[in-house]
Amino acid sequence: MIKSNAASVEFRGVTKVYPGSKLAAVDNVSILVERGKLVTLLGPSGCGKTTTLRMIAGLEFVTSGNIVIGGIDVTTLPATERDVSMVFQSYALFPHMTVRENVEYGLKFSGFPKKEIGERGMAGLSLVGLQDYGARLPSQLSGGQQQRVAVARALVLEPQVLLFDEPLSNLDAKLRRQVREDIRDLQVKLGLTVVYVTHDQEEALAVSDRIIVMNNAVVAQEGTPRDLYDAPANAFVADFIGEANLLECEVTMVKDGEASVRLGPVNLTMSARGRSPGPARLAIRPDRIELVKSSTKNTLPATLTKVTYVGKHLECVAETEVGPFFAICNDVDAPFKPGDKIGLDFPGRGPVLIKD
Template sequence: MAEIRSNAASVEFRDVTKIYGKSRTPAVDDVSLKIEAGRLVTLLGPSGCGKTTTLRMIAGLEMATAGQILIGGVDVTTLPATDRDVSMVFQSYALFPHMTVEENVRYGLRFSGFAKQEVAERASAGLDLVGLSDYGSRLPSQLSGGQQQRVAVARALVLEPQVLLFDEPLSNLDAKLRRHVREEIREIQQKLGLTVVYVTHDQEEALAVSDRIIVMNNAVIAQDGTPRELYDAPANGFVADFIGEANIFDCAIESVEDGVASVRLGDLTLTLPARGFGPGPARLAARPGRLTLNPHGTPDTLPGTISKATYVGSHLEFVVSTGLGEAFVVTPDVDAPFQAGQAVGLGFPARGPVLIGG
């Protein structure tokens, strides 16, 4: 019986630019990145940021205008899609409606030089890997959306590609099913040690599945790091606001010593990692769940008034008006004794705020 194996390879972009037609605005602008073999890396960003163009250049469906693309250390910049050892799972799944599930999975293998018996064994192994071994004789129309997605994954996996690409793979599924299928994709990736490049605009999805996230904005990389690095220490306001929600305040760095900044925020003085910033005007970001509400007049808090309090089942959400603008605060304490109109003190715990760039 054939087994699905990993031929995982690294992916590297060296100063890659993509310009369509006579446009003067690059879709991807001088991007350099490296994705290690056997890792799941997500390209995350809003529509039009360049993430899908980047994915399509890895696949060979778009050609770079400038720069180099390497897969497994081999320059593939000018190679067409048919000559790259890459498989892609499309947003639409792209299943053939007149073919059975097994025929869909076999389809790519028919053109790969395998003997008939090998094709059958690989297709069977692929369906078994995604939990659809009993569905081979069904048509795609007889499957749920999640099952169709798994067929598309099996069809890609049986080719044992060096790189597996996902283009917004969960966008056609409802919220509960999205969570289930993304867990399956991550499990298969880790089990086989696949190199996966995954495109989404859903930050929660990216945080859940990725070894690394590359956040793109306006055709360039805004930040590259692990999910925790991007959430805890965003480089700038765009990343802070795109990866989860963030409160952003103007502040002033009064002094820096040994990498630690003394920061003035209203009447408060905070001690924060300087992150390379020097004295002068600055900004800080604070996640809603990392701010605290305290009784009015509590020392070392920012005075404010609750303008809105909302119960959403698992937590409470508050909008607090302060002299520095509105703050959004979330607490899991659904019995917190605060209500709209109440004067409070907004607290900034040590792990709360972080200095950010523009």
């Protein structure tokens, strides 16, 4: 039986500068991954997320700051002395070994008795639904099955922290959805502490308890998936987590934490989020814009320039006096076509004030 030894992970002012570089790969980052939670490091290539993951694993050492796992400072400990397992993007399975031998490989080198190695190996395969595949070679498995073998090999070591480095990037879209659900189910079932790296926003929203968005070596924002989608802190997060229309507006009044906002001819009310009266910026999600057949009071007049049917919804582009809009219409039978004069309506939880 595989059990959880989950522990928290904390970065305290961690900076990483590679030799010969003048720029920090990770710059004064302080984060906390709570015990038994799945936290995703999300961001574009070069933002520092993989370097952060590798520092947790001990595959890279910090330039300054401290890393604490389970209350113990592991900053100077090598990878072999950290109770951490990593699942790589490439699976890293030995092609000449059977599935079961791959799963048991780490246990053999950790000095476990032969009987316990066998028991843990079978328990690991059972956890990922591959108990009948132990005698096969990796080449006889699908990509999704190979990824599950890699997960089982990490789980049997019962690590304090399980790390995933872009684990689904080699899978097709349908398999990615299935495997990410498998990973999340296992994490919840076993109460594992998981740090998960991806550049895929949908994947991060689907699996995470919390998301840490990184950009240019620093943390741009962290919070629950809903926090980041509904209330992005700045233009980068708004545009990176899903899509967003970013627009100039005017905050005309702030009272009791509520802001009155003018967007062209439209007056809106929303959370002030610490903003004062004056020029500001709005983020509006494409799926939180309602298209109406004709402009009415307090809707933004618009002209449709493009309407694309993509199966489950219509993707619409419209021109307005405050700039272009991208909107999603869930009614695929809506009678919209390019050239139509319409109105854009914004439900209460649609527009959000952001920082520049």
